[in-house]
Amino acid sequence: MVNEKKLGIYVHVPFCLNKCLYCDFYSETDLSLFDDYISALEIEISMHSNIYSINGTCVDSIYFGGGTPSLLGGARISSVMETLQRYFRISPESEITIEANPGALKKADLKIFLDSGINRINFGVQSFNDSNLRILGRIHSSKQAKEALEISRIAGFGNIGLDIIFGIPGQTPNDLKNDLYQASEFRPEHISCYSLTYEEGTPFFASMSKGIISPLSDDDVAQMFIDAGETLAQLGYKRYEISNFGRVKEKNNHYYSRHNMKYWSHDPYLGFGPAAHSFDGKRRWWNQRGLKSWISDLASGRLAISGEEILSKEELMTETIFLALRTISGLDLKLFKDKFDSDIEKAIKPLIDFYESDGFAFIDSGRLILSEKGMLAADAITKGILNAVDPID
Structure with a gap:
């Protein structure tokens, strides 16, 4: 049941001035649909509130x-916040990004964002190098990124996040370090x-396939991953998930x-x-991808759901392992056993010994945790664990 845990809400706003060359998230550049989108969104929120009682969630x-x-x-954002507050019980301690x-x-x-209850802002900076920003197809400059960070802090945001991308064609390790140093100057x-x-269907993927751009080597990208962790640690940031630092x-x-x-905690x-x-703990469902069809369905009083799946025990086990190992908290072996009636520690004992001896992972307080070295091989390690766990009933 959803009301057994505190609920998160995600609002997808599918509008962009320009589609970035590497991005495969759903977005549209037709900004004339703003108000139709808001109307449909408010209908969708009200319809879901009938399912997820305001008193129980x-x-x-x-x-x-x-x-x-x-x-x-x-x-418009303030209007959406008012709708959410009308139909859901929102904790005073909520993080609203x-x-x-x-x-x-x-x-x-x-100021309007802040007054509406939003208390965290996250910027897609990606780089402070104008050449790399052009390669990525970003519409902003390094100067604009710095100005946005400055005015957000002055406006009163006490929780600011920013995104940095590495592995850009032609990028050097020093480029990445300079990005991180410049980011840290704003104390996000x-x-x-x-x-x-390089996601299939994106301009970047097409350019790679045609040989127009050349990806960095796996070794270079791996070294940048290590450099990022070391640099950010020196700057006072702690990795708590493969790609995230607080x-x-x-x-x-x-x-x-x-x-x-x-997401990572299921x-x-x-x-x-x-x-x-x-996601409600066992069932996952997703909305229609097309903006106009999503609007049309909701205007007709129908939820615009295009598909769903009920996760089996095996699928839940798989996702639990995969997601937990992305974080520095790792996989709680006892909790896993209690939840799935599967003695995973016994099943993967030889693997744990191997990972520990090679510095890929370690056990701490009953949790299997990947080292930074292990995070580089997270997919392979997860696959090995899943293969070992699979025979367990």
């Missing part, structure tokens, strides 16, 4: 992702550092994205907007 995380949510402007593009941010909107509470991926507050306490933690969340996904 407490929302502790809201995330406006995209696309470029900040394009909607302060008034909005994603923003540094090249499409209005200073006047920042959170930094996500992602390896560039600035240390005090002792062992540090900033992290509550929204993302819900906690329930509701997704609103076209292409958004939802």
Whole structure:
């Protein structure tokens, strides 16, 4: 049941001024549909509130992702927040995030965002190198990124995150370190550092396939992964997931994205907007990808769900292992055994011994945790564990 845990809400805002060359997230550049989108979104929120009772569910995380949510402007975002507050019980301690593009941010909107209840802003900076920004197809410059970070802090945001991409064609290790050093100058509470991926269907993938651009070697990308971890640690950031780092507050306490933690912890969340996904602990469902068809269905009083799946025990086990090993908390072996009636520690004991001896992983307080070296081979390690666990009833 969803009400057994605090609920997260994701709102997909599918609008961008320009589609980045590497991005495969669903978005549209037709901004004339803003108001139709808002109307449909409010209908969808109200329809789901009938299923997830306001008295039985407490929302502790809201995330406006995209696309470029900040394009909607302060008034529209405030309207959506009012709708969410009307239909759901939102904890006073909620983390409420909005994603923003540094090249499409209005200073006047920042105060409206804050007044509406948003308390965290995340910027898709990607790089402070203008040449690399052009390669990625970003619409902002390094100067605009710095200005956006500055005015957000001045406006009153006490929780700022930014994204950095590495593995860009032609990028050097020094380029990446310079990006991280420049990011740290603004003391953001959170930094996500992602390896560039070439997703099928994107212009980047097409250019790679035609030999127009050449990806960096796996060794170069792996070294950048290591460099990023070491550099950010020196700058006061702690890795808590493969690609995510939180600035240390005090002792062992540090900033992290509550929204993302819900995904990695298999906690329930509701997704609103076209292409958004939802998960209640066993069932996953997803909305139609097309904006106009999503709007049309909701205007007709129908939820715009295009598919769903009920996860089997084996699928839940697989996802639990895969997601847990992405984090520094690792996989709680006893909790896994209690939940799935599967003695995973016994099943993978030879693997654990091998991973420990080679420095890929270690056991701490009953948890299997990957080292930074192990995180580089996370997919292979996870596959090995799954193969070993598979025969267990």
